[in-house]
Amino acid sequence: MKSPAGLLLAAIELDRDSATPLYRQLYLQIRKQILTGRLQGGIRLPSTRTLSQELKLSRITLLNAFDQLIAEGFLVSRTGAGTYVGDEWERSGHTEPPPPAPPQLSDLSQSMLSLRSHHFRGVSYAHYSADTPTSFLPSHGAFEAFPQHLWKRLLARHSQKPSKDMLGYGELQGLQALRQAIAEYVFDARGIDCSAEQVVIVSGAQQAFNLLAMLLLNPDDPVWMEDPGHIAARIAFQAHGCRVTPVRIDEQGIDVQQGIAECPEACLVFTTPSRQHPLGVTLSHARRLQLIDWAAAHQRWVIEDDCDSELRYSGRQLPALYAMDQSDRVIYVGTFSKVLFPSLRLGYVVLPPALVEPFCTLRAVLDRSPPTLLQAVTADFMSEGHFIGHIRRMRALYQARQSCLVGVLERRLGHFLRITPVEAGMHLIAWLPAHLDDQDIARQLAGHGVHTYALSDYCLQRYLPPALLLGFAGTAQAEAETKVQALVQALKALGQPV
Amino acid sequence: MKSPAGLLLAAIELDRDSATPLYRQLYLQIRKQILTGRLQGGIRLPSTRTLSQELKLSRITLLNAFDQLIAEGFLVSRTGAGTYVGDEWERSGHTEPPPPAPPQLSDLSQSMLSLRSHHFRGVSYAHYSADTPTSFLPSHGAFEAFPQHLWKRLLARHSQKPSKDMLGYGELQGLQALRQAIAEYVFDARGIDCSAEQVVIVSGAQQAFNLLAMLLLNPDDPVWMEDPGHIAARIAFQAHGCRVTPVRIDEQGIDVQQGIAECPEACLVFTTPSRQHPLGVTLSHARRLQLIDWAAAHQRWVIEDDCDSELRYSGRQLPALYAMDQSDRVIYVGTFSKVLFPSLRLGYVVLPPALVEPFCTLRAVLDRSPPTLLQAVTADFMSEGHFIGHIRRMRALYQARQSCLVGVLERRLGHFLRITPVEAGMHLIAWLPAHLDDQDIARQLAGHGVHTYALSDYCLQRYLPPALLLGFAGTAQAEAETKVQALVQALKALGQPV
Numbered sequence: 001m002k003s004p005a006g007l008l009l010a011a012i013e014l015d016r017d018s019a020t021p022l023y024r025q026l027y028l029q030i031r032k033q034i035l036t037g038r039l040q041g042g043i044r045l046p047s048t049r050t051l052s053q054e055l056k057l058s059r060i061t062l063l064n065a066f067d068q069l070i071a072e073g074f075l076v077s078r079t080g081a082g083t084y085v086g087d088e089w090e091r092s093g094h095t096e097p098p099p100p101a102p103p104q105l106s107d108l109s110q111s112m113l114s115l116r117s118h119h120f121r122g123v124s125y126a127h128y129s130a131d132t133p134t135s136f137l138p139s140h141g142a143f144e145a146f147p148q149h150l151w152k153r154l155l156a157r158h159s160q161k162p163s164k165d166m167l168g169y170g171e172l173q174g175l176q177a178l179r180q181a182i183a184e185y186v187f188d189a190r191g192i193d194c195s196a197e198q199v200v201i202v203s204g205a206q207q208a209f210n211l212l213a214m215l216l217l218n219p220d221d222p223v224w225m226e227d228p229g230h231i232a233a234r235i236a237f238q239a240h241g242c243r244v245t246p247v248r249i250d251e252q253g254i255d256v257q258q259g260i261a262e263c264p265e266a267c268l269v270f271t272t273p274s275r276q277h278p279l280g281v282t283l284s285h286a287r288r289l290q291l292i293d294w295a296a297a298h299q300r301w302v303i304e305d306d307c308d309s310e311l312r313y314s315g316r317q318l319p320a321l322y323a324m325d326q327s328d329r330v331i332y333v334g335t336f337s338k339v340l341f342p343s344l345r346l347g348y349v350v351l352p353p354a355l356v357e358p359f360c361t362l363r364a365v366l367d368r369s370p371p372t373l374l375q376a377v378t379a380d381f382m383s384e385g386h387f388i389g390h391i392r393r394m395r396a397l398y399q400a401r402q403s404c405l406v407g408v409l410e411r412r413l414g415h416f417l418r419i420t421p422v423e424a425g426m427h428l429i430a431w432l433p434a435h436l437d438d439q440d441i442a443r444q445l446a447g448h449g450v451h452t453y454a455l456s457d458y459c460l461q462r463y464l465p466p467a468l469l470l471g472f473a474g475t476a477q478a479e480a481e482t483k484v485q486a487l488v489q490a491l492k493a494l495g496q497p498v
Numbered sequence: 499m500k501s502p503a504g505l506l507l508a509a510i511e512l513d514r515d516s517a518t519p520l521y522r523q524l525y526l527q528i529r530k531q532i533l534t535g536r537l538q539g540g541i542r543l544p545s546t547r548t549l550s551q552e553l554k555l556s557r558i559t560l561l562n563a564f565d566q567l568i569a570e571g572f573l574v575s576r577t578g579a580g581t582y583v584g585d586e587w588e589r590s591g592h593t594e595p596p597p598p599a600p601p602q603l604s605d606l607s608q609s610m611l612s613l614r615s616h617h618f619r620g621v622s623y624a625h626y627s628a629d630t631p632t633s634f635l636p637s638h639g640a641f642e643a644f645p646q647h648l649w650k651r652l653l654a655r656h657s658q659k660p661s662k663d664m665l666g667y668g669e670l671q672g673l674q675a676l677r678q679a680i681a682e683y684v685f686d687a688r689g690i691d692c693s694a695e696q697v698v699i700v701s702g703a704q705q706a707f708n709l710l711a712m713l714l715l716n717p718d719d720p721v722w723m724e725d726p727g728h729i730a731a732r733i734a735f736q737a738h739g740c741r742v743t744p745v746r747i748d749e750q751g752i753d754v755q756q757g758i759a760e761c762p763e764a765c766l767v768f769t770t771p772s773r774q775h776p777l778g779v780t781l782s783h784a785r786r787l788q789l790i791d792w793a794a795a796h797q798r799w800v801i802e803d804d805c806d807s808e809l810r811y812s813g814r815q816l817p818a819l820y821a822m823d824q825s826d827r828v829i830y831v832g833t834f835s836k837v838l839f840p841s842l843r844l845g846y847v848v849l850p851p852a853l854v855e856p857f858c859t860l861r862a863v864l865d866r867s868p869p870t871l872l873q874a875v876t877a878d879f880m881s882e883g884h885f886i887g888h889i890r891r892m893r894a895l896y897q898a899r900q901s902c903l904v905g906v907l908e909r910r911l912g913h914f915l916r917i918t919p920v921e922a923g924m925h926l927i928a929w930l931p932a933h934l935d936d937q938d939i940a941r942q943l944a945g946h947g948v949h950t951y952a953l954s955d956y957c958l959q960r961y962l963p964p965a966l967l968l969g970f971a972g973t974a975q976a977e978a979e980t981k982v983q984a985l986v987q988a989l990k991a992l993g994q995p996v
Contacts, residue, residue: 024686028685028686031689032691035689035691035817035821035822071814072814072815072816072817073814073816112714112797112799113713113714113856114712114713114714114715114716114719115716116712116716117712117713117856117860139667140662140666143660143661143662143665143666144660144661145660146660146665148657148658148659148660151657152654152657152658155653155654155657156650156653156654159646159649159650159653160646160650161646162641162642162643162644162646163641163642164638164641166841167641167644167839167840167841167842168638168641168839168840168841169637169840169841170841187526188522188526191529191533193530193533203701203865203866203868204865204866206863206864206865206866207864207865210863210864210865214612214614214615214737215611215612215615216610216611216612217612218612218613218614221612232863235863236863236864239712239860239863239864285571299610301610316569316570316571317569317570318570318571319533319570323533324533341665341666342665342666342667342866343664343665343666343667343668343867343869343870343871344665344869345866345868345869358611358615362615362737365704365708365730365733365734365737366704366705366708366734366737367701367702367704367705367708367865368701368702368704368840368843369841370701370843370869371841371842371843371868371869371872372841373841373872374869374871374872
């Protein structure tokens with residue numbers, strides 16, 4: 001067995017071409033040997049003269065490393081007696097402890113994680129990141145059409161001088177200028193008459209759903225969820241222990257009468273009235289009145305997730321539920337993820353006045369306001385008129401992309417898929433032959449590099465014919481033929497008659 | 499009573515100097531009258547010819563407004579019969595409904611909010627935003643010293659072209675480049691040997707505490723909290739229903755023996771070993787061993803909030819608890835709020851391997867990864883060496899600021915306050931005469947524009963002498979005299995013998 005000093009010398013490998021200075025390399029390596037127990041407390045190190053010769057290092061380099069190790073207590077210098085390893089680092093005996101077996105996830109899930117964690121076991125958090133041209137994932141927009149040059153200029157405008165306003169903890173409710181711009185936008189676009197004081201900025205709709213679940217619901221409280229419906233919202237409510245009651249969707253949207261008949265005690269309704277997620281139906285005016293009247297009469301909460309209201313290509317845009325509600329029961333949730341971009345991580349909630357203070361308090365417990373810089377840039381983008389123009393351009397672009405993709409799909413796969421174009425949103429529904437399992441098909445297509453979602457993934461109880469969600473917003477007209485060809489090839493490879 | 503048409507005409511006020519086009523003004527005003535019920539379903543509007551004359555508007559302008567209102571169903575055009583208000587908008591009868599009384603917060607808190615909301619009632623979320631030069635708030639750093647010019651350049655570098663990488667949903671665990679830079683930093687600075695796969699980026703330490711509470715703890719699970727200790731962390735654990743057991747702090751840090759004696763069943767320990775928050779003590783090496791050994795033997799979790807480890811001015815920096823733990827019981831939480839800036843909203847968690855997947859899954863349920871742009875800029879700032887240099891400069895700056903402020907305080911208030919300088923962090927402790935109530939004093943000082951925190955706010959059970967936390971990091975040497983003078987004046991105004 002090597003002597004401790006030999007151990008030290010043998011283990012040190014210096015890279016003279018590295019950008020890391022030699023003294024720092026030496027420092028890190030000695031420290032690691034001490035922390036891992038290879039060099040134990042009380043051991044005397046070779047003199048700097050010896051080390052200097054063995055390692056071919058100047059004594060200055062050695063002393064620099066030793067000074068730092070001594071300052072941190074890893075080494076102890078005894079005047080006239082040399083340098084020793086500090087003995088505080090010695091953990092146990094003189095044998096190296098056997099490396100402990102890492103705990104297994106299966107053990108953890110059963111005994112070491114919270115009970116609520118079973119609500120989200122199996123949720124996939126993997127992100128599909130490679131840029132596959134054959135992907136039809138619904139959340140992929142036309143990133144290349146984003147006005148990046150303008151955005152960069154606004155970023156620079158707010159990055160001139162370091163200031164407490166931009167760098168410090170911002171307004172917890174969100175930047176006033178952004179809240180004001182949102183209040184004006186939702187009035188113009190969605191008929192919502194609210195003040196900036198009722199607007200709270202969040203890091204996206206998903207954060208809003210979690211905050212609202214925590215604020216308004218107790219474990220086991222019943223909640224109506226649309227069936228098929230928003231997967232991530234449902235999991236958020238379940239993670240907070242709520243009991244989810246599926247309410248079916250028909251051509252008028254959520255079936256309020258079914259909800260009242262089957263779960264009249266629901267504390268909260270989660271709904272996507274502008275464009276039902278994922279089917280794309282618009283909640284009818286009559287159903288809106290039913291829902292609002294019931295919520296008012298029984299003091300229930302309604303979360304209106306206004307997803308994709310900006311991206312409407314045809315059919316009538318109805319004002320938000322929030323705008324029709326006279327009883328302060330509706331909470332409106334909007335996001336910039338679709339109309340600007342997901343990684344901006346900005347969304348907003350418009351609250352009845354009495355909920356503002358408790359919502360902000362809970363928000364302070366969970367998180368702070370999103371980065372002020374990005375809020376300031378978004379506020380300028382809105383108040384200077386770029387936002388409305390951008391939405392208009394994206395709407396035209398996505399409408400053209402949908403028509404093009406529908407044309408190609410019908411020509412190439414019209415005998416196999418029944419295509420339902422949508423009036424709004426970023427994906428269409430492609431109905432499969434009735435005997436197929438859409439989850440199987442989606443999984444197998446992904447194996448061939450063609451990414452879609454299965455409609456069944458969105459269903460709670462309800463039986464719907466098999467279908468795939470095909471995102472069209474990320475498919476430029478010039479790519480449609482190639483992407484559909486890849487889909488055709490993949491379906492052929494699965495043995496489907498295409 | 500005016501005719502409906504007269505009502506319409508009388509109510510419309512157009513601002514010809516406004517940036518909003520006239521047709522849009524007209525559209526918004528008619529829509530509002532319909533939504534508020536002043537113009538009711540079935541009412542026929544004056545002809546565009548009449549309106550054109552009365553309102554002095556071109557017919558093109560009128561038709562533009564009407565087209566939009568018709569498209570949205572607010573108006574209905576009957577060929578040859580003129581334009582009518584759509585009747586879907588009619589809510590009830592012919593009288594305007596009385597404005598409903600908004601619900602009171604007191605009603606809401608009792609019957610309409612979740613039970614858990616009582617855990618955070620009364621938490622203040624107000625943010626002190628005006629730039630008061632007399633403030634000693636502990637979280638205010640030297641914002642003016644931030645390398646904004648460099649930061650702006652890095653922002654621009656990552657904003658050149660719109661791309662899916664920068665705009666799309668990013669990697670849920672956090673940007674790989676940032677996780678890699680953090681893994682290298684915590685190895686160099688804190689002795690933590692981990693891979694980038696064990697690092698998860700969060701929106702700040704507070705989000706990490708909430709995620710960990712949800713992941714690891716059930717309602718009523720007992721948790722050790724330092725007393726005095728981190729207020730926001732404690733509220734997070736309480737908001738998730740945990741039972742908080744106060745464990746006292748002495749000159750060696752958290753009293754592990756007391757915790758074991760009084761609450762051996764604790765599932766989790768929350769601790770700030772590098773620099774106890776708020777007292778500033780460093781957890782001794784012996785206590786670290788006790789804590790880690792107990793956690794390993796009984797399978798408890800330890801959250802190591804490594805706040806202010808970067809800002810150490812004197813005394814020895816010990817490696818992180820995480821680096822000493824051989825049993826995967828310690829979870830390390832770091833933040834960029836102090837060493838970069840709070841509004842960046844970036845923090846990180848270093849997890850034992852078995853917790854990575856469940857933590858990321860829960861994170862996907864609650865929120866997405868922070869904005870990719872800010873992660874990419876921070877990654878470059880670290881990997882290009884600016885981060886270490888910035889910390890070094892801030893450390894020197896804050897050390898000088900503390901010495902200066904201590905000098906002025908001792909000279910001007912040494913007979914009244916007993917000043918304890920700190921070895922690390924951004925605030926010092928100023929002990930008050932024993933008969934005073936520090937919360938009263940802090941509140942009254944705030945009334946005179948001098949902002950501090952009372953030590954008692956941080957206490958759970960323990961009696962400590964009254965003291966104020968005085969932030970020094972935000973007080974330039976040149977301002978120290980003026981700020982202390984304001985404090986002296988305010989104390990005089992409170993009738994204190996200064």
